[in-house]
Amino acid sequence: MRRLTFAAGLAGCLALASPAFAVRPDERLADPKLEARAHAIGQELRCLVCQNESIEDSDAGLAHDLRILVRQRLVAGDGDAQVKQYIVARYGTYVLLKPPLTAETYALWFGPLVILLVAIALASIVYRRRARPANDVKPLSAVERRRLKALLDQPRAEEA
C-alpha cells in the first residue's frame, strides 16, 4: 500500500513537472494562445549571445529582451512570419535556428546529398573493377608449368 502511494505520488510529481525554460513568469502573456505562439517563435530564434540555445531557453539578457520584443510584436498584431522577419531584419538569417533555403545555404542543404552521390559513384567504380575477372592474365608457359609441378611435388621440409 505504501509502495502504491509512493508510486502515485511520483507519477503525480512527474505529471506536474514541466520542462524548464528560461522564460520568466513576468514575461508571459496573459493570453495563452498568444503565449503559445510566442513560445513557438522563440524556440526557432537563436540567442546570439550563447549561439546554441534558443531565446526561450537562454538566460542571457539579450534573449530576455528578444522574448519581450517577440511578445510585443504579437500583441501589436503581427503574424508569426512578420515577427520572425522583424528579428531577421536586424540580426540576419543566422538568428533562425532552422536555416532557410537561400542561395547562401545551398551548400548546407545539398552538400550532404552531393557527397553521398560522389561516394556511391566511387564505391560502384571500385566494386565493379574488383568484380571484373582478371582476363589479362596469360596462361602459364610450358616451362612455368613444369617448374610449378616440380615445386608442388617436392616433399615438405618436415616430412623429409
Added chain:
Amino acid sequence: MRQAVKLRFAAPIAVFALLFGFLAYRLFLVQQGFTPDLIPSVLINKQAPQFALSPLFANEPGFRTTDLKGKVTVVNFFASWCVPCREEHNYLSKIAKVPGIEVVGIAYKDRPQDASMWLAELGDPYKTVAVDPEGKTGIDFGVYGVPESYLIDKRGIIRFKQTGPLTPDVIDQRLIPLANRLNRS
C-alpha cells in the same frame, strides 16, 4: 596500370593539400578577427535604423537619426558594466581627434548615474552621449554584445561594424582610412 598507381598516390596528397589550404585560410581569417562566432551584420550598406535617444547629460540635446546627416559618425555602444569596454575606451579618444569624425556614445542598458561615473573616471571622448536603457535601439542596430561600434557615412548609411572592442589595429587600418574616404566622397 602505372597510371592507376600514380593516382593512388596523388589522390590523398591532393585531398591533403586542399584540406590544408582550407584550414590555413580559415586560420588566417580568425587572425584577421573573423572568428566563427562573429555574426556578420545585415545592416552594412543599409540605412541606419530610426532612433531618438535621450541624452545622458541634461545639458545635451540627445541623439536621433537625423543627427547622422552630413557627417561621418562613429556610434559606440558601451556600458559601465562591460569589461572589454574599459580597454577599448582608451582608444576612442584617438578616433575623436581625427578631423571630420564625430564619435557618439550610447550607454547600452546602463544606469545613467553609473555611465556618468564611468565617464568621469575614464574620460569622456564622445561628442555627445545618449542612453538606451532598455537596449531597444541596440536591437534595431543588431547589437548582441557590447562594445559594438558602427561607422556611418554622411547619408546615414552604415559602412562598417566592429563587434567587440575596437583595437588600435582595427582603428588605424580599417576605421580611420574608411572614415577619411567617406569624408572625401
